[in-house]
Amino acid sequence: MKPAPFDYIRVDTLDEAADVLAQCGDDARVLAGGQSLMAMMNMRLAQPVVVVDILHATGSRRPEIAKGRLRLSALVRQEALSTHAGLAQEVPLLAQAAPWIGHIQTRMRGTVCGSVAHADPSAELPLVLVALDGRVHLKSRRKRRTVPAREFFLGMMVTEKTDDELIEAVDVPLTPPGTGTAFREVGRRKGDFAIVSCAAMVRGTKTRLAVGGVNDTPVVADWENLAPADVAEALNAFAWSLDARDDMHASARYRRDLVRRLGETTIGEARSCAD
Missing domain, CATH: 3.30.465.10 (Uridine Diphospho-n-acetylenolpyruvylglucosamine Reductase; domain 3)
Incomplete structure (x- = not known):
């Protein structure tokens, strides 16, 4: 499919982009890389009246x-x-x-x-x-x-x-010295959006696990003094607290199982590299 007709405005600064958004409101969309927006426009899931291109705006392009x-x-x-x-x-x-x-x-x-x-x-x-x-x-x-x-x-x-x-x-x-971190995910193919992804951080007595792909937003669990023997039980309780649902990619049960298994692996990796 092709996108619905739209006006295109290329700006030189983010201030100019803000001016256009102030005038057009919900009718405008900002274009930077376009890897999500253009696909949605081609499928007509998004039909902005105005596309504001900030690709050539002045500003830092490095972290x-x-x-x-x-x-x-x-x-x-x-x-x-x-x-x-x-x-x-x-x-x-x-x-x-x-x-x-x-x-x-x-x-x-x-x-x-x-x-x-x-x-x-x-x-x-x-x-x-x-x-x-x-x-x-x-x-x-x-x-x-x-x-x-x-x-x-x-x-x-x-x-x-x-x-x-x-x-x-x-x-x-910036991550303090002595913090262990790890990231894992499971998807249908490399590069696809994750069915479940896990990000773990361990520092001192604190353990954090963030999970994506299950709820409508990323969800974080924090534990204090989580012993290795208690990880499985803690993850089971966390998995059941999530709003997992069946869809065309995976069942709710499979997603909860991934949170348990992937979460345990990710936390273990983070612990192994924490000082």
Whole structure:
């Protein structure tokens, strides 16, 4: 199929994009990498009146460190993130998740903030952003505001972002030394969205597991002093707390089983590399 007719506006700055969004509201969509938006437009699941292209806007296109956090602007492509030289030391969980994001072809064009804005519950970047206590920086013509990642994702492809806002950047804290992290997922094929994905972090007495692909948003479980012998029981309780449902890709039972098995493996890997 072909997309419905639309007007195309190419902007030179994010301020210009915010001006267009202020005028057009829900009739406009922001185009950065276009790997999700264009597919939805071709299937006419999205029919914007105006497409605002920020691809050539001025701004940073590489990850940057500021005030103990890794900042990824709206123009940072997923490939720029995955090839960032210091990523494995700065935020190892992001480095571990990056190879699972789509395919090399989509990573070359897709942006980090675009994936966050799309808010697919099976996508890797929203999950890792939530697991790391990341933040989403929103910009409109009137103001800027920052939203914690756990509060940003409201449902399947539904976010806290209003019609006149765009995501200016996301950021995550640099990972403290001594923190063990691990990422695993199961999908039908390499590069497909995950049926279930797990991101684990272990530091001292604290254990965290974030799960994607089950609920409509990423879900986080935190445990204090979780003994290895208690992991299976804790994961069983966590799996049953999730809103797992049957669909064309997997049954609710299979998803819960994956949370138990994949979660145990991921937590074990994170523990093994924690100091």
